[in-house]
Amino acid sequence: MTALRIEGVSKSYGSLDVLRDLELSVREGEFAAVIGPSGSGKSTLFNLVSGLDRPTGGRVLVEGEPAGVTSGKVAYMPQKDLLFPWRTVLDNTTLGLEAQGVRRKRARAQADALFAEFGLDGFQRAYPAQLSGGMRQRAALLRTVVLGRPVLLLDEPFGALDSLTRAEMQLWLAGMWRRHRWTVVLVTHDIREAVLLADTVHVLSPRPATVVDRIDVRLPHEERDVAAPEFTAVERRILDALRGATADATTGRTEVTAG
Amino acid sequence: MRSALRSLWPPLLVLAAVVAGWQLYVTVAGVDPTTLPSPARVVTQGWANRRDLWDQTLPTLEETLLGFALSFAAAWLIAVVLDFSAAARRGLYPLLVASQTIPVVAVAPLLIIWFGFGLLPKMLVVTLTTFFPLAANLAAGFAATDREAMRLLRSLGAGRWRAFRLVRVPSAMPYFFAGLRVSITYAVIGAVFAEYAGAEAGLGIYMQAQKSAFRTDLVFAAVAVTAGLSIALFGATHLLQRLVLPWQRVSGEEQR
Numbered sequence: 001m002t003a004l005r006i007e008g009v010s011k012s013y014g015s016l017d018v019l020r021d022l023e024l025s026v027r028e029g030e031f032a033a034v035i036g037p038s039g040s041g042k043s044t045l046f047n048l049v050s051g052l053d054r055p056t057g058g059r060v061l062v063e064g065e066p067a068g069v070t071s072g073k074v075a076y077m078p079q080k081d082l083l084f085p086w087r088t089v090l091d092n093t094t095l096g097l098e099a100q101g102v103r104r105k106r107a108r109a110q111a112d113a114l115f116a117e118f119g120l121d122g123f124q125r126a127y128p129a130q131l132s133g134g135m136r137q138r139a140a141l142l143r144t145v146v147l148g149r150p151v152l153l154l155d156e157p158f159g160a161l162d163s164l165t166r167a168e169m170q171l172w173l174a175g176m177w178r179r180h181r182w183t184v185v186l187v188t189h190d191i192r193e194a195v196l197l198a199d200t201v202h203v204l205s206p207r208p209a210t211v212v213d214r215i216d217v218r219l220p221h222e223e224r225d226v227a228a229p230e231f232t233a234v235e236r237r238i239l240d241a242l243r244g245a246t247a248d249a250t251t252g253r254t255e256v257t258a259g
Numbered sequence: 260m261r262s263a264l265r266s267l268w269p270p271l272l273v274l275a276a277v278v279a280g281w282q283l284y285v286t287v288a289g290v291d292p293t294t295l296p297s298p299a300r301v302v303t304q305g306w307a308n309r310r311d312l313w314d315q316t317l318p319t320l321e322e323t324l325l326g327f328a329l330s331f332a333a334a335w336l337i338a339v340v341l342d343f344s345a346a347a348r349r350g351l352y353p354l355l356v357a358s359q360t361i362p363v364v365a366v367a368p369l370l371i372i373w374f375g376f377g378l379l380p381k382m383l384v385v386t387l388t389t390f391f392p393l394a395a396n397l398a399a400g401f402a403a404t405d406r407e408a409m410r411l412l413r414s415l416g417a418g419r420w421r422a423f424r425l426v427r428v429p430s431a432m433p434y435f436f437a438g439l440r441v442s443i444t445y446a447v448i449g450a451v452f453a454e455y456a457g458a459e460a461g462l463g464i465y466m467q468a469q470k471s472a473f474r475t476d477l478v479f480a481a482v483a484v485t486a487g488l489s490i491a492l493f494g495a496t497h498l499l500q501r502l503v504l505p506w507q508r509v510s511g512e513e514q515r
Contacts, residue, residue, distance in 0.1 A: 050414045069416050076414045078407055086429045086506045099417035099425060127509045147415075 002064075003028045003151050003183040004049065009058035010208075011044055017208035018044045021058070024202055024211055026151070029181045033194035035238065036204025037245075042187045045209070046155055049185065050076040063150055072100065075149040079156045081140040083128035090115075090124035093143045100147070111146045118142045119172075134165045138172075145182070154186045158193070170196050178221050191242075195234045196224055203238060205245040213241035296476035305480030312477075315465040316484055322378060322450040322461065323488070326385025330442065333386065334393035341394075342401040342427065343419075352398075359391050363449070367456040376459055384453035389442035396438025400431025433507070436500045443496055447489045 004026040011019040018041040026032045036042055047053035048060050051068040060067040062074055075096065083092045090108060093115075097107035115121045118138045128136060137157055144152060157173075158166040174197055177184065188194055194201045195217055203213040217234055225231055278298045284290070285297040292300055305312060337355070340347050363384060370380035404427045412422040454463025462481050469477040501508065 052410060052414050069414055072416055074414075076411065078411055080407055082405070082408050082411055084408070084426070084429065086432070086504065088506075095412075095425065096415045099412055099415040099421060101421070127506045129506075129509060 001028045002026070003030070003062070004185065005059075005061045005064075006045075006049070007059045007061070009048060009055045009060060011041070011048060011053070011056050012208075019048075019055075020208035020210050022210050026183060026185060026200075028150070028183050030200065031177055031182075031184045031186070031198045033186045033188055033198035033201045034204060035188055035191065035194050035201060035242070036209060037206050037242065038189070040204045040206050041209040042204065043155070046076065046153055046187060049151075050074050050153055072147075073149055074151045074153055075144045075147045076153045077140055077144040077155065077157055079159055081128075081136045083131075083136055083139060083143075085128055088125050088127060089120065089131065089139050092128060093139055093146060096143050096147045111142065114142050114146055117176075132165075133161050134169050137161065137169060141173075145180075150183060152182050152184045154184060156188055157186070159189065166190075166193075173197060174221065174224070191235050191238050192226060194238065195219075195231060196226065201234075201238055203241040203245060212245040213238075215241065293473045293475050296479060300476050301479040301483065304474075304476040305483065308477060308480065312462075312465070312480060312484055315460060315462050315481070316488070318458075319447070319450050319454065319461040319463070319485075320488065322381035322453065323385055323446045323492075325378065326382035326450065327389055327443065327446045329382055330386040330389045330393060330446075334390055334397055334438075337394045338397035338401060339423075341398045342423070355391065355394065363388055363452065367453055370453075371457040376457055380456075381450055381453040381458065381461075384456075385446050385449040388445045388449035388452075392438045392441040392445075393435075394438075396434045396441075397431055400434025401427045403434065404430045432504055436496065436504070439496050439499075440493060443492045444489055446492065447485055451485055 002025050004024075006022055006024040009019055009022045010017070022045070024032075024034075034042060034045065044053070048055050049062070049067055051071065051074065062071065065071055065073065067074065083089075084095070087095070090111060093111040094102075094104065094107035097110060098104060102110075112124060115124060118141070120135060120138060120142065123131065123135065128139070131139065141154075141157065144154075158169050161169060170193055177197065184197075186194070186197060198217055201215045201217060202211050203215065204210070205212045215234065215237055219230060219234070282298050285295060290297075296304075337351070341352060366387065367380070367384050370383050374380040374383070408426050408430070409422060412426055417425065450461070451463040451466070454461035455467060458464045462485055466478050466481045469475075469481065
């Protein structure tokens, strides 16, 4: 079943075309990565999918319904963790539930049940300032997952972490996904991250963005080794696709900003 | 607590030095106590008249607290209206700023003419002097809310009021307390000043009476009580902040 279908979507702000005729679809339980040069409109795409913004043309369908903030089908995890310093970690993870109007007591019970699995047990009453960068991201992901919405939208979730923590978090997320098989759309700059986590990688062109290539990562999720030749071959394909897309747009000048 | 003590002793030391110098000067030069009483005289005479001083302090404190409560309510109301309506921001905010240019010296006697010698005109003077820093800081605090946080709330399906309650109010709190500390120091002075303009009781009218009777020592004693009240209220805002924003202490320690 198709969880997310983006049909010929265009978006412009005044005379600025950000997305043009973009096609993308994600099956239920699929991990999709979207990768593209800086400023290629990935954030705009996210705003459309999460329902914060409407497309100028085309349709965004989540489980067959037009995307909207009130439909409650997409849970969005922003680039910054956006944990509120005035709330304890537990109360931060209930924020989404509270925003939907769930009673605080019930929301706490629901979020608390996930703490052990997210490696946060014992930190329920701590404040975000007392957590490490990796723990903060896990708390932000918990806040997103606890909503139980059909589609998870992750916007460069590990972009702000140092590279060691990032690598650790990528492996952790891979493990979590194998267990839960969430439907995920991950926006990233990091080719390795995309190949490590995703079933399919959608490569965007520079602005106005459209999907120029769709690469299936046919590696078993359980044993993806970043040093294996099959792994680097996929990385190479994505890099070429990105390079090609950028070269087309700038008439011959090669420029790769991803990676 | 230890850090509070650490930050308290330097000003106390300076104050002790000033008081000692003052005492020394008055004793050595033999200054007439109606011109400048010695600190020792202020303390002993103030203590001897403690019942009187206490009776005058109560009405001043009442005016201060009620006036401040009114100011508090008005500041929240205005700041929320300003935050919710761009039209109100355009129409009201410049007038609020302009209102701060009206000299309270001129308004206080008018308030007495309109509302008499009772509690209300004093409350209003306190409100007028303390309202602006509170409202302006609160409005600035609401406006400084992280835009990304608001988008997150919106994407989660939160309506305007709920997002306001969950994000804008708590993130404005540090601003609010900054404004609260500024305005609480004006509050007691506002009340004393209002009494100067005409009152039946209070520290302001007491100072005026003692000045006319050449009891400079008791004027100083009343000033000391006024200062003590202000400092106590200022300290209370810090305690309140620790209670309301416990996370600030934790986050502060973590960053040290």
